[in-house]
Amino acid sequence: MSISDEDLLAYADELLPADAAVQLEAQLRDDAALRERLQNLLDQRDSGAVSVGEIWRHERLSCPTRSELGLYLMQALERKRADYIAFHLKTVGCAYCEATFAELQAAVAELDDNPQDSRRREQLFASSAGLLKKDRSPDPQ
Numbered sequence: 565m566s567i568s569d570e571d572l573l574a575y576a577d578e579l580l581p582a583d584a585a586v587q588l589e590a591q592l593r594d595d596a597a598l599r600e601r602l603q604n605l606l607d608q609r610d611s612g613a614v615s616v617g618e619i620w621r622h623e624r625l626s627c628p629t630r631s632e633l634g635l636y637l638m639q640a641l642e643r644k645r646a647d648y649i650a651f652h653l654k655t656v657g658c659a660y661c662e663a664t665f666a667e668l669q670a671a672v673a674e675l676d677d678n679p680q681d682s683r684r685r686e687q688l689f690a691s692s693a694g695l696l697k698k699d700r701s702p703d704p705q
């Protein structure tokens with residue numbers, strides 16, 4: 565697997581899907597040259613010389629966020645946005661989002677075996693919590 569600068573920076577910014585991040589992390593552990601490359605990229609970016617992270621974001625600008633994918637999976641998105649994400653996954657076939665979506669699906673499938681375990685579901689979609697909390701009454705204190 566060849567690793568692009570964008571992948572390295574996405575990893576540093578924690579933008580990679582979890583399994584891709586784990587793979588890259590393993591490669592970084594074994595590959596000093598790769599670590600150096602990542603460090604150089606981060607140095608360059610910090611100094612403002614290049615903004616590869618910005619390029620990465622620009623290229624992936626059309627990607628929904630992880631929490632949006634979670635909401636899409638739970639069919640909690642407004643129709644227009646859900647249609648867009650369906651298009652992005654099925655027609656565009658974005659590998660990044662497919663990986664994230666598959667990961668969320670697997671996690672939810674596991675939860676469906678334990679429907680009483682709503683606490684874990686909340687943790688899984690923690691980043692969606694702000695959006696979902698609107699429908700819920702606040703915790704009594």
Ligand SMILES: [Zn+2]
Pocket residue numbers: 626627628652658659660661662
């Ligand atoms: Zn995408």
